[in-house]
Amino acid sequence: MAHNQLNALYSDLVRAFDARPSDLQTCGSLLSKLKIGLMEAGLLLPQGEPNLQDLVIARDILEIGAFWSIRTRDVPSFDRYFSQLQTFYTDFSSTLPPSKREYPIRGLNLIRLLTQNRIADFHSTLESLPLPAEAVSENPYLSHPINLERWLMEGSYSKVWNAREEAPVEEYKFFVDYLMSTIRNEIASCEEAAYESLPLDDAKTLLFFTSQSDLLTFAQNRGWQVNLTEKTITFSRKTEEQTEIPKDKLIARSLAYARELEQIV
Amino acid sequence: MPDVEKPTNGDKKDVKKPEARTPPPPTQEIKTNILLLERAVATLEPRFTHRVLRSLAALRKRIDNKVLRTAIEEAYPKDSQSKKSLLAWLPSVDDAMDVETTALPPTKASPIPEPVPEADIYLRLLILHHLLTKPETYSKAIDLAQETIHKMQALNRRSMDPIAAKIWFAVERAYELGGELADARPLFLAAQRSAALRHDDETQASLINRLLRSYLHYSLYDQADKLVAKTTFPASAGNPQFARYHYFLGRIRAVQLNYTDAHTNLQQAIRRSPPPKVAPGFYQTVHKLFVIVELLMGDIPDRSLFRHPVLQKALHAYFEIVKAVRTGSLSQFQTTLAKHAAQFEADKTYTLVARLRQNVIKTGIRRLSLSYSRISLRDICVKLHLDSEEDAEYIVGKAIRDGVIEGRIVHEKGWMECGSQKGAYGPEVSEVFSRRIGYCLELHNQSVKAMRYPLNAHRKELAAAEGARERERELAKEIQDGDLDDEDIGGEF
Known part of the structure; x- marks a missing residue:
């Protein structure tokens, strides 16, 4: 694909993306054409010493692609765009001018890891951010997922709930639904352990439900006993079963010791 | 030759x-x-x-x-x-x-x-x-x-x-x-x-x-x-x-977040490192990380560690963090973290230390559960410097689920009732015991493997054994031939 053709497609993409509301369908078809173009120009995974201006455009296209994937609710596609962007963010960080979309995208990636409950990946990604700790906590795009993670780990679920509307970028809200179902399940498992029974109304507020029917379906899915006349939920306690003596294990272990001792003496 | x-x-x-x-x-x-x-x-x-x-x-x-x-x-x-x-x-x-x-x-x-x-x-x-x-x-x-x-x-x-x-x-x-x-x-x-x-x-x-x-x-x-x-x-x-x-x-x-593995590896690193006086830098760096990992696992490092002459100065900031975690005071933890942020940053442990926040809360709740049989959520909130009662309820619920404390929440009255601690004797004791035995046996086997023998030393022994066998055979032959009587044998030995 010729260079100027690529440029034309790029400006089409920017126009389609910047339109309010953005033309997602056109963006999608333009993006797939552009990606082929980038590959032919050797810019998708840049090697050697390509032109700076070309690199900036390539990065721009991929960034738009990342946002586009979120808007079309395609998380695996976001994942792919993000890994392609990694090269631009890490290897060319010293030569390229910084992108204003870099941190929103990094933050989105963090939230994605959080909603998929990949906490270990979340932390290694956090560790590899090229920023000092203070700058990270001052960066609104990054501090949002970091705070969410901290509250989730502590158990301050109401803070997570309250922060759901404070997303620094529109795209963050896409993950809120995922996040809410994650928290609800977390809270539910805590309630099962911590309460014997709970009034229906309180359960509703604790689980952030707005209507009683939602709560009832949720309770049904988790197998809670709902008493509608007394308006309470009773949690079935797992009765502590008698701990058995692990005979086989003990025998195997003693034999292993005997064998080792035999070797020593 | x-x-x-x-x-x-x-x-x-x-x-x-x-x-x-x-x-x-x-x-x-x-x-x-x-x-x-x-x-x-x-x-x-x-x-x-x-x-x-x-x-x-x-x-x-x-x-x-x-x-x-x-x-x-x-x-x-x-x-x-x-x-x-x-x-x-x-x-x-x-x-x-x-x-x-x-x-x-x-x-x-x-x-x-x-x-x-x-x-x-x-x-x-x-x-x-x-x-x-x-x-x-x-x-x-x-x-x-x-x-x-x-x-x-x-x-x-x-x-x-x-x-x-x-x-x-x-x-x-x-x-x-x-x-x-x-x-x-x-x-x-x-x-x-x-x-x-x-x-x-x-x-x-x-x-x-x-x-x-x-x-x-x-x-x-x-x-x-x-x-x-x-x-x-x-x-x-x-x-x-x-x-x-x-x-x-x-x-x-x-x-x-795989703290158990991290702990084992760091322990190995400490054991295998050269003596602290020879390589103080490595010793200090490993210990810094080790202290944090131990805290993250919910353990409190030994006090004597911080009195070690090589470590005392280098680990000062970490000692303060340990103190904050031990008392379970969130505010003390936050001030210590802020005070020594630059050092943690330089040691590349800042994010790890920041993760300790939840441990501080857990320790705090555990202390409360041990000292009270019944405590209102409001008091928990005040004692642990939490932001709201609502938060306190969730946090206590999570602690109960994670097995940090034994107890339950009575929502209508707004308090937490603490159950008695379980007896510590069970299958897990034998688990720990067997892990230790396993470690000792492994150590023994490793040291046997690590022993060095002088090259070709067994040749001499072989030769000696060969010679002894030769002599024995001669002796047997002589006895058979009847050339030798009992007194001669006694004399020879």
Whole structure:
């Protein structure tokens, strides 16, 4: 694909993306054409010493692609765009001018890891951010997922709930639904352990439900006993079963010791 | 053969004795080291090479341009090619040359044969270390490093492997000080591949550590983790390499929230590290991480650790954090974290320390659950400096689910009732016990494996046994023949 053709497609993409509301369908078809173009120009995974201006455009296209994937609710596609962007963010960080979309995208990636409950990946990604700790906590795009993670780990679920509307970028809200179902399940498992029974109304507020029917379906899915006349939920306690003596294990272990001792003496 | 063996054994002792008391002048030491290297090559015995390398750390501090120049002049014949290339790396000092020419004559009398290539590489290693002492020669060091690597790979001698491992260390150092550590990575990766193919354990161990260090320096934990998963660290590697490897592994695991593994690895790193007085830097760095990992696991490190003379000062900030976590006070924790942020940042432990927040809360709740049988959520909120009662309820609920405390929440009355602690005796006791026994047995087996036996010593025993059998057979024969009576036997024994 010729260079100027690529440029034309790029400006089409920017126009389609910047339109309010953005033309997602056109963006999608333009993006797939552009990606082929980038590959032919050797810019998708840049090697050697390509032109700076070309690199900036390539990065721009991929960034738009990342946002586009979120808007079309395609998380695996976001994942792919993000890994392609990694090269631009890490290897060319010293030569390229910084992108204003870099941190929103990094933050989105963090939230994605959080909603998929990949906490270990979340932390290694956090560790590899090229920023000092203070700058990270001052960066609104990054501090949002970091705070969410901290509250989730502590158990301050109401803070997570309250922060759901404070997303620094529109795209963050896409993950809120995922996040809410994650928290609800977390809270539910805590309630099962911590309460014997709970009034229906309180359960509703604790689980952030707005209507009683939602709560009832949720309770049904988790197998809670709902008493509608007394308006309470009773949690079935797992009765502590008698701990058995692990005979086989003990025998195997003693034999292993005997064998080792035999070797020593 | 015995004729040759005897004198060498003799002078080995001679060399060793003065070394123990006062170190010989560096030139002399380099000379004997070159002799040792030659012997290592001649006898195919890596032991001598290891001995040479053991003295490296001490020797490194005592060399300068003049020492190196003299050593090279003396080791090589007059117009040797490698001598010229070696000397080219040292600044030419004219008056030093004059001293040399006057000092040289006695050695000139007997022509010296060209030493083995190992000696050449060894001298290059010394020059490299010397160049790394001054910032203005860093770029020169990188050039020398590259040339040495090419030379080493072209020669491709197995007897050179132990020195090669050290060369790689110096190469990394050169790149790191030159600020181009990332550029050296492809070099290391390629070398690591060929080292693995050649079963060159020492170089492989050294290179894996170089790579991990380089990854962690740039916080590339994913890549480091993949490298660890794809390579096997050679079991025969030396203790210093193992200590480093365990430290890097501990770091990676800690970041991945796998604290149990991190703890084991760091413990191994501490056990395998050189004595604290010899390598205080490593000892301190490992302990910093170790303290944090222990806290993250919910344990409180020993108080005595912070009184250790080497650690006391370096671990001060960590001691304060431990105190905050122990008392379970969130506000104290936050102020300590803010106060020592710069240090944690420099130690690359800031994010790990920040993770401790939840542990502080957990400790706080546990303390409350032990001291009260019933406490209102409002009081919990006040005592732990939480933001709202609502939060307190969720947090306590989570603590109960995670098994931090035994108890339940009574929502209508707004309090927490604490159950009695479970008895500590159960299957888990035998679990812990068996883990400890397993460790002891492993230690025993490892030490049996690590024992070294003198080469060919069993021959003598075999010969003795053979002789005894021979005598016995003769004796039996004689008895059979009836030539010998009982008294004779008694006399003989």
